[in-house]
Structure formats: C-alpha cells, structure tokens
Amino acid sequence: MTAQTIPQALGGRGAVRGLARFAGAAMLGLALATGPTAPAFARGVPESFADLTEQVSPAVVNITTSTTVAAPVRPGPIFPEGSPFEDLFRDFGMPGGPGETAPQRSNALGSGFVISEDGFIVTNNHVIEGADEIEVEFFSGNTLPAKVVGTDPKTDIAVLKVESTKPLAFVKFGNSDVIRVGDWVMAMGNPLGQGFSVSAGIVSARNRELSGTYDDFLQTDAAINRGNSGGPLFNMNGEVVGVNTAILSPNGGSIGIGFSMASNVVQKVVTQLREFGETRRGWLGVKIQDISPDMAEAMGLKSTVGALVTDVPAGPAADAGMLAGDVITAFDGGEVKNTRDLVRRVADAPVGQAVRVTVTRGDKSQTLLVTLGRRELAEAEPVQTGMSTPQPTEREMLGMTIVPVSPDQAVELGLAETTQGLLIRSVSADSEAAKKGLRAGDVITEAGQQPVASLAELDARVAEAKAAGRKSLLLLIRRGGEPRFVALPVF
Structure with missing residues (x-):
C-alpha cells in the first residue's frame, strides 16, 4: 500500500508528495561488548514521562485558524430583475439570487509552543497560511489572538506573537545535532483536535530529507497525527529538539513514521523572522x-x-x-x-x-x-548566459544524433538566443546516453570542462579523453536552462 497525502491540518491545508504536513519501545538491558572494549550501557525505559509533561505543558499551545472561503457559484435558472421568483430563492437561504451562495468560514487546527515570556510562538507555516484569524489556546484554557510575525515556507516554520498581561511559560531549544538514533523523545500537541496530548518514542533516524532545499528532519516513532503540526518534540531535558511537521502514512493515521524539523535549523529561521520578519540567507x-x-x-x-x-x-x-x-x-x-x-x-x-x-x-x-x-x-532575478552559434552540421556520436544549436532553437528550448552548444536531436534507446537520462532537446554546452560550439570541438575533446587514458568524457547538459553534468563512455 503506498503512502497517501493527507491534509496538513484539520481543515485541509496543503501537502507534500506522499507525506502529510502535520502539525515504541526501546530495547532494555545491556549492549553486548565486542572485543576488549568496555561494555556499552543502554538506558532503560523511563519510569514515567509525567514529570517532564508537567514541566513543559504550560508552554505548549493549541492553534485554531479561521479563513474565509470564496463561495462557489451554483447553477440555477436566471430570472429578470424584479421577478417574484427572486424573493422565493432568497427566502430559501439563497442570498443574491439562484446562482449565488454566501462566503463560508473554514477552520483548521494545529499546535505550537511558546519560546519567550513576552509571547513569541513557533508553529508550522502550513498551519496558519492564508488565515484571517489566529487564536491560541494555552494549557490553562485561556485563549489569546495571535498575529503573524514572519513565515518561511522553505522550512515550513512560522513565528506568531500574542500580547499577555502576565509573563508566559516558555521552553528553550536544544541542540538537535547531539541527538542520537535511539534517544527517547516526547511529542506534544493537538492531534485530531482532541486537545493537549502527549506521545513518546525514540528517534528512529536523523538527517532525513523530504522535499525541501533546507530539510533536516528527525524521524521518530512517537505518534504524530493531524493537528500535531507545529508542536514540539522534546528531549528528556525538556528542550525542543524538533518541530513536528510531517508523517508518512498509507491510511492517514500515525504508523510510527513521523518527521520533526531539527531544532538547529528552526532556531536560525526563528531568529531571522523575529529580527527582520523574513529570512535572509x-x-x-x-x-x-x-x-x-x-x-x-x-x-x-x-x-x-x-x-x-x-x-x-x-x-x-x-x-x-x-x-x-x-x-x-x-x-x-x-x-x-x-x-x-x-x-x-x-x-x-x-x-x-x-x-x-x-x-x-x-x-x-x-x-x-x-x-x-x-x-x-x-531568486527574483532572471539569469541568462550565451554566446554565438555556428552553422549546423549533423552527426551521430556517443549514442546521439547532434547538431550545433541555432538561435531560434535555443529560444524554443528556453535558453538565451545567443547560447552556444550542440543540440541533441535523438538518442539511441540502447545507448549509455539514454541510460543517463539524456533526450532529444538537451543541449551540450561543454565537453571535458571546455566549451563546445562545433562537432570538431567535440571530436577534439573525445580524442583528448582517450589520450589521457580516461574511460569517460564529462558533458555539461542544459535542459530548459538548467545545467547538469553527465559522464559518457568514449571507448
């Protein structure tokens, strides 16, 4: 059964390929010693998580968001203005006429945690994205409205701010780099909208990369479900070592594969959001x-x-x-x-x-x-490169049919008009080039780490590679403007 994408918060926010953005027991006893080294002792199962739970609960919050959803237009008969049928449709709860419905409010739930006594709160960006109103509920039952300080979609982190007349209980970040696979951790949040809830497990993997450029997830078997989005993952010292963000699941519920963004990534993002309201990488x-x-x-x-x-x-x-x-x-x-x-x-x-x-x-x-x-x-600026192009002369070599690219072809392929290189017209199905993913429309701009504008230059690069005793020739390929290197055999 394959993993399915699940709404990121109760209320149906976005998702990440096969992973849902959301806001076991360890082996007991002694590890066997090998050789002359001293035996390694494994920590036993904690007697209870109750003291840790009491310590950190006041700083964990439930987050409720409200968003106005545009009303769909319902099909229906059209009547002349002033027709008595207009009143009939309005009487049956259809304001504005038979083809309209009223805008609706959509609610979503998530989790978060307080990081300062003056009311800064960390959660997931997908929990509050697009929200008109954000309300934070504390462990005591008190609620406060929150405003968005800043967001970072690349790490799915958001910082909120509430105004309180009293100092708030808060938690500190721990060092996620020292967390080991097998360490005990505890997750807290608002799973499935059931209110404050605790789950415990171990770190089952580190340095997981899901879909983002800056991903650095801790994988845990502590139960994480919808509504846990943005909640904290604690170490046994009560420090936040991760922000619960995603699960992998074939059925929408926790199966023991949850992901928390590592605290050392989150801390840097939070610092910039608090200072600038945006990231500056x-x-x-x-x-x-x-x-x-x-x-x-x-x-x-x-x-x-x-x-x-x-x-x-x-x-x-x-x-x-x-x-x-x-x-x-x-x-x-x-x-x-x-x-x-x-x-x-x-x-x-x-x-x-x-x-x-x-x-x-x-x-x-x-x-x-x-x-x-x-x-x-x-990232907001377009980037272009380019040179001039010689007259076309087609050739079959290295398992490909290639020809110098023309200005018109370069533009059609998403390259600068003056791009210089060799256009791949076709690729033999049984060739190494095909196995490496090359295809018609790719453009070779370098061979042997030197620019190539003609078939003669490519011949020279092949000859140089053979003379140097190398089995492969390194080609720089551009596809839609994006470059990548590929090595093809020359013997």
Whole structure:
C-alpha cells in the first residue's frame, strides 16, 4: 500500500508528495561488548514521562485558524430583475439570487509552543497560511489572538506573537545535532483536535530529507497525527529538539513514521523572522550537482566528495573568479561533502560576509574569497548566459544524433538566443546516453570542462579523453536552462 497525502491540518491545508504536513519501545538491558572494549550501557525505559509533561505543558499551545472561503457559484435558472421568483430563492437561504451562495468560514487546527515570556510562538507555516484569524489556546484554557510575525515556507516554520498581561511559560531549544538514533523523545500537541496530548518514542533516524532545499528532519516513532503540526518534540531535558511537521502514512493515521524539523535549523529561521520578519540567507551564485563515480573518473578526481559547479551566472561566485567545472571542496573553513551540505552552509552564512571557498580546478586546488549575496533577492532575478552559434552540421556520436544549436532553437528550448552548444536531436534507446537520462532537446554546452560550439570541438575533446587514458568524457547538459553534468563512455 503506498503512502497517501493527507491534509496538513484539520481543515485541509496543503501537502507534500506522499507525506502529510502535520502539525515504541526501546530495547532494555545491556549492549553486548565486542572485543576488549568496555561494555556499552543502554538506558532503560523511563519510569514515567509525567514529570517532564508537567514541566513543559504550560508552554505548549493549541492553534485554531479561521479563513474565509470564496463561495462557489451554483447553477440555477436566471430570472429578470424584479421577478417574484427572486424573493422565493432568497427566502430559501439563497442570498443574491439562484446562482449565488454566501462566503463560508473554514477552520483548521494545529499546535505550537511558546519560546519567550513576552509571547513569541513557533508553529508550522502550513498551519496558519492564508488565515484571517489566529487564536491560541494555552494549557490553562485561556485563549489569546495571535498575529503573524514572519513565515518561511522553505522550512515550513512560522513565528506568531500574542500580547499577555502576565509573563508566559516558555521552553528553550536544544541542540538537535547531539541527538542520537535511539534517544527517547516526547511529542506534544493537538492531534485530531482532541486537545493537549502527549506521545513518546525514540528517534528512529536523523538527517532525513523530504522535499525541501533546507530539510533536516528527525524521524521518530512517537505518534504524530493531524493537528500535531507545529508542536514540539522534546528531549528528556525538556528542550525542543524538533518541530513536528510531517508523517508518512498509507491510511492517514500515525504508523510510527513521523518527521520533526531539527531544532538547529528552526532556531536560525526563528531568529531571522523575529529580527527582520523574513529570512535572509546567504547566496553564493552557482548551480551545483553531486559527483557520481563515473564523473569523478572522467574528471580525474580521487573521490566523489564535494559539489560540482555546473553554471556560474553573474553574482558573487563569478565576481570571485569561480568557473563551471570547479569542484567546491571547502566553504568558510569547513569541508563540503556534497551539494546538500554546501547549500545549508551557504544559507547559514551571513549576507555580505566574505568567505573563503576552496575549489579543485583541473589537478590544482585554489581558494577564492567570495562576498555572499542574499538568496531571496537573487531568486527574483532572471539569469541568462550565451554566446554565438555556428552553422549546423549533423552527426551521430556517443549514442546521439547532434547538431550545433541555432538561435531560434535555443529560444524554443528556453535558453538565451545567443547560447552556444550542440543540440541533441535523438538518442539511441540502447545507448549509455539514454541510460543517463539524456533526450532529444538537451543541449551540450561543454565537453571535458571546455566549451563546445562545433562537432570538431567535440571530436577534439573525445580524442583528448582517450589520450589521457580516461574511460569517460564529462558533458555539461542544459535542459530548459538548467545545467547538469553527465559522464559518457568514449571507448
């Protein structure tokens, strides 16, 4: 049975592919020692979660939102203005005539938690998205209206603010990086609209990536259901280590696979939302992809560690001299393992900060000083690249039929009119190119990390790869303007 998408809050807010945005027992005893090392002791099942529950409950809240839903137009007979039938339809609860219905109010429920005594509250963005009114209910039963301070759809986090005449009980964030698989955790919230509820379990996995660029989820078997959206996931010290956000389920209920956005991601977002009302993430100004083993071989790299630069449009990296084909191996003093690692490191770096970025170019390593831009501003700007195009001459090679791309073809394919490269007209079904996902309409703009504008240049790159004893040739492919590298065999 496949996992189905479930409404994100009671009231039917949006969802994420096969995952629903929502707001077990551990082994008891001693671990067996191996070799001469000392035995490792596993913590026993907690005697009770009651003390922890009493400690943190006053800071956990239920959230109710109300939204005006546009009224659908009902089909019906049309009468002349002033007709007595108009009064008849209005008498039967159809204001405005037979073809209209009144706007309706839609309610949704979620959870959240207080992070300061002056009333700042954290929840999921999908819980309050589009809401006209937001009401927060505290464990004591008191309710207060809330206003939105800021939201971040990329991490599904929102910060609210309530005004209270008394200091509010609040909880602190813990360090999600020190949480281990197997650690006990406790979830609190408003599942299925039943009010304050507690569930407990263990962390069953870390560093889960679901659908977002900045995802870093803790997976837990603590029961999480609809209405738990935005609620806290506590460690045994009463610190928030995650925000309950999604479940994976074939039937709409908890089956022990829940996801909480890690607190170390949430904290940074919350700090910016409180200070600016929006996020301000660093921007390097490159397009990147992970390095596969065959790509590493084609490039003469010793490992697949790092992030391969596929494009460098106008921006901070271009200003610093970075080039397509560079492999970013370190950022601001820390090793870059892959593209996901780099994206998170750059996003966490302050806008305007000058950072050292180490790249491998050919067989040499060099360090560039890059002054970071702001991603939110850069994403709103169109990016174009381009060069001139030679006259077409078709050829079959590397399992493809290719021809230099014309200006008209480039525009039709979503590229700049002056884009230079080789257009793939067709791909042999049994070729390695087909297995790597290449298809008609793709454009080859580089081969062997050098620009190619003609078939002769591509022939030269193939010959160079063979002469160097390499089994594959690295191609830079553009599809609809988006670049990616692919390694194809040359023998």
